[in-house]
Amino acid sequence: MQQDDFPVRISGLVNRFGDQTVHDDLTLDVRKGEILGVVGGSGTGKSVLMRSIIGLQRPVAGQIEVFGNSITDAEPDEEIGVRCRWGVLFQGGALFSTLTVGENVQVPLKQFYPELGRELLREIAQYKVMLSGLPADATSKYPAELSGGMKKRAGLARALALDPELLFLDEPTAGLDPIGAAKFDQLTKELKETLGLTVFLITHDLDTLYEICDRVAVLADKKVIAVGTIPELLATDHPWIQDYFTGPRGRAAQAAQARESKRAMSSNSRAMDKPAGKGA
Amino acid sequence: MSDGAQFSLEDDATGGFRLVLSGPYLVSTIGGLNQQLRAIADPVSVIDLSQVTAIDTVGAWSACSLAARHGASIEGADERSQRLLDAVQMRDSSGDIQRKEAPFWQRIPSHVGGLTRNLLLGIAGVVGFLGQIILAAGTLIRHPGRFRGKALIRQLELVGVSALPIVGLMSFLIGIVIAQQGAVQLAQFGAETLTVNLVGRITLRELGVLMTAIMVAGRSGSAFAAQIGTMRLTEEVDAMRTIGISPIEALVMPRILASVLMMPLLGFYSAVVAIVGGAVIGDLALGVPFWTFLERIKDVVPVHDLWVGLIKAPVFGLIIGLAGCYQGMQVKGDSEQVGKRTTEAVVSAIFMVIVVDAFFAVFFTEIGWG
Known part of the structure; x- marks a missing residue:
């Protein structure tokens, strides 16, 4: 498993819907063990990029490799040995509405490892649900009985069911209140550190970017125009990047991050690596 | 290993x-x-x-x-x-994945009780819904400007005009079957000529309207429930209410009016096509010329048979529209409900149509339109 220092490698990706080109010669590598934030204006194809990587969207051209296996050469439902190594959290959670949360978590387990006993399955589902920060009694609830934030956590529990190495999150904090969003960010970071996950995170949430992302990829002009830490991105002079990070919301998130790191400076040396924010 | x-x-x-x-x-x-x-x-x-x-x-x-x-x-x-x-560690895993289910001797009575309660509540709900519609109709009569003509015309097209081919085909085939099978049976008594009476009376009185009602319930009643149900799920209905549009006026009235207005027309059309089907088979298999068959219809079918069909049809239309819209408006929660409510709409509409048809049959015989 040494060869995949880049769990996801995308090169020359082209996606087109009718006349509209969404991606044109897009190239992006995701490093092992990082949280990669993907940002871009509405309609720049962030979700399409994710769908391409997980094989739900057939690109017109280009190569996508996940764990060294080509996604683009495989049929949509072909068994290519990577589906048990990733977990996906869709925007709305995409929980199966006729199953309880616990049964939702069991679906991938039963699919890939039918030999697991009932008792073990039950226990796994239970601790995954709790690992995702849901109360224990949520396991036997149906998705319709959960709030939006709880649905996302339940979706995360299902995404984590197989102990994946790679986690895709599509706007995980959208629609959550700031406290819930901050908790979700924290959870993502904790899980990444505990389980050694690589996280591909689509977001609009500047706080998320500042708080937990190791690198940020910016989608614009049908390409990834820049990848790097936020200070590196701020050093570029692309107008969209400047607008994005130094607009009023960007500055607010920056200031919050600066306050946070000041407070954490003494206790947590990790905060030193983070951008301290400039002049905000 | x-x-x-x-x-x-x-x-x-x-x-x-x-x-x-x-x-x-x-x-x-x-x-x-x-x-x-x-x-x-x-x-x-x-x-x-x-x-x-x-x-x-x-x-x-x-x-x-x-x-x-x-x-x-x-x-x-x-x-x-x-x-x-x-x-x-420290994660308590004693919880249950599935819902706890009561033992079956408790489940069955509680299920039966639940069904009975739902039935009673459903009847009350439909009556209440009918009341809302009558109120809305009253409002629309007082404020005709609020009436949604465009929506009505759209629904008339969907319920009526676009149903013409399938209703026509179905009726034509039913006409053929009745004439052919009737002729075989009547021949045993030497009464083949009565085939004309059989086809004419049964299609105008019963089958034309009844089969059309079943078809409309399947085509349009289900569509009403699914459309309105989906709009409930996407909160479109709530959005309407907040803007001050009554969903009953905007969504339900056009649909119910469309099915009430279109049922008599479709029912009559169906009966006519069935008679044509009978005439075709009469011409081909029974030796009764096509035009003679149609001439004979005029003589043997009393005009009140037509009225029987035409009086029943709008009532059936009301039942279908009511069931579809009512079930649609009851959707809440998840997408599974839409499917369940749509099924419910079709099944209850067809069932009620047949029950009401039985009452009509007795009623019309009693008043001498036998």
Whole structure:
């Protein structure tokens, strides 16, 4: 498993819907063990990029490799040995509405490892649900009985069911209140550190970017125009990047991050690596 | 099994056993082993993880729960295992995945009770819904400007015009079947000529309207329920209310009016096409010329048969529209409800149509329109 220092490698990706080109010669590598934030204006194809990587969207051209296996050469439902190594959290959670949360978590387990006993399955589902920060009694609830934030956590529990190495999150904090969003960010970071996950995170949430992302990829002009830490991105002079990070919301998130790191400076040396924010 | 997960028990001479786990303890490798681990009856005092080559949360969980059951301690965990052990321990896993179900002798009566209650509530609900519609109709009569003409015309097209081909085909075939089968049976009494009476009277009185009602319930009643139900789910109905548009006026009235207005027309059309079908088979198989068949219809079918059909049709239309819209408006929660309510709309509409038809049959016979 040494060869995949880049769990996801995308090169020359082209996606087109009718006349509209969404991606044109897009190239992006995701490093092992990082949280990669993907940002871009509405309609720049962030979700399409994710769908391409997980094989739900057939690109017109280009190569996508996940764990060294080509996604683009495989049929949509072909068994290519990577589906048990990733977990996906869709925007709305995409929980199966006729199953309880616990049964939702069991679906991938039963699919890939039918030999697991009932008792073990039950226990796994239970601790995954709790690992995702849901109360224990949520396991036997149906998705319709959960709030939006709880649905996302339940979706995360299902995404984590197989102990994946790679986690895709599509706007995980959208629609959550700031406290819930901050908790979700924290959870993502904790899980990444505990389980050694690589996280591909689509977001609009500047706080998320500042708080937990190791690198940020910016989608614009049908390409990834820049990848790097936020200070590196701020050093570029692309107008969209400047607008994005130094607009009023960007500055607010920056200031919050600066306050946070000041407070954490003494206790947590990790905060030193983070951008301290400039002049905000 | 050399590269699979394994375990061995070693007596550590203090009365307890040392459980040495080795190999990969992953969700993919632990399947069969877990049963054996659970079956260990000897007292385990130490669980040794030092020979575990790879571990994930499932492996960590197994070790943890084993340790908790035997009161054993865990040794030899490397940094990663320790992190995972910390993450999964202290998680209470006693909860249930499935809903607790009552034993069946309680479930059956409670199910029957629930159905009865739903039936009664459903009747009350439909009556209430009908009341809302009558109120809305009153409002629309007082404020004709609020009437949604465009929506009505659209629904008239969907319910009526676009149903013409399928209703026509169905009726034509039914006409053929009645004429052909009727002729065979009547021939036993030497009364083939009565085939004309049979086809004319049964299609105008009963089958034309009844079969059309079933078709409209399947085509349009289900569409009403699914459309309105989906709009409920996407909160379009709520959005309408907040803007001050009454969903009853905007969504329900056009649909119910469309089915009430279109049913008599479709029913009549259906009867006519069925008679044509009968005439065709009369011409081909029974030796009654096509035009003679139609001429005879005028003589043998009393005009009140037409009225019977035409009076029943709008009532059936009301039932279908009411069932569809009512079930649609009842959708809440998840998308599964839409399917359930749509089925419910079609089944209840067809059932009620047939029940009401039976009442009509007795009624019209009693008043001498037999």
